């Protein structure tokens with residue numbers, strides 16, 4: 001009874017959701033780490049909306065002297081359930097990445113356009129869709145007479161795009177989320193919503209600086225070619241890691257850990273100089289069964305060996321070092337709830353998967369909270385001409401309401 005009322009409410013809210021999305025996207029909220037402004041203003045916009053719809057909002061402000069307001073804002077609100085010891089959280093992020101090359105956009109990224117059942121604009125799919133669909137799920141649940149079985153919490157967080165240091169991480173430290181809670185993070189997904197992400201690989205981004213001696217290209221014996229030694233080292237590391245960390249997990253695509261040499265910095269401008277400095281990077285996505293410290297130890301040993309052989313100096317600097325944790329169990333309550341919502345509302349089988357990317361799901365799982373990262377997406381995040389489908393906003397909100405009331 002209450003479920004069908006809530007679903008009806010959402011079907012009727014399509015226009016209102018669209019308008020809310022357009023109004024919100026006009027408040028540019030590019031993450032301050034990349035020089036952006038407006039995340040604060042967007043948070044206040046969401047706070048006011050929540051309060052005008054009867055929410056009791058808690059604010060978690062974390063100091064950041066780089067922004068004019070001095071703080072980064074995070075919001076939560078809770079609808080009380082029959083069992084108040086446990087909270088089912090929905091967490092969406094407020095910040096966005098910059099628009100990238102402007103000439104690739106057909107419309108102004110910060111003046112959203114509604115066309116063909118889609119809203120175009122930076123932050124529409126990542127993570128505007130989640131903000132709007134969870135807010136309207138809140139509204140639909142709030143108007144019901146019946147209480148959900150457990151508390152239903154809504155979190156609107158800052159700083160997701162550059163590491164959550166002013167968002168989920170300090171919120172977890174403050175004890176906002178409890179170990180017995182469960183969470184849905186609508187921040188990855190596929191076109192029909194059949195994929196439920198329950199696991200993420202650990203991420204190691206490694207900078208490798210090789211120091212030799214720069215000399216004239218005609219007299220290489222007088223120097224030490226950092227580029228050659230760097231290449232040699234990279235190939236050794238590549239082979240070593242692939243052979244030492246070769247186990248697979250079928251949840252993931254690809255099922256194995258990945259170790260990729262990626263970026264290489266410019267060394268010398270001209271062809272006739274032997275480079276004395278070589279800087280390169282690896283992007284490694286590693287199954288959580290392996291400890292990143294073990295991986296680093298193997299790389300360190302290879303480094304010591306090649307330093308001894310060549311006389312070059314090699315520095316290893318981790319740029320990202322995110323140790324992941326065990327997957328959320330496929331048979332956990334949160335995954336089961338999502339699967340039954342997908343079956344009943346869409347007639348599809350939800351399939352648990354793992355990904356190589358990182359979401360705030362990591363910080364919830366570290367706390368022991370069973371977390372499903374789920375939404376229905378066209379995979380437009382960070383792209384030019386980013387859009388979200390209006391159908392996805394409405395239909396994901398329905399799934400959230402189903403999960404909350406089931």
Ligand SMILES: [Zn+2]
Nearest residue numbers: 093126127187
């Ligand atoms: Zn996102």
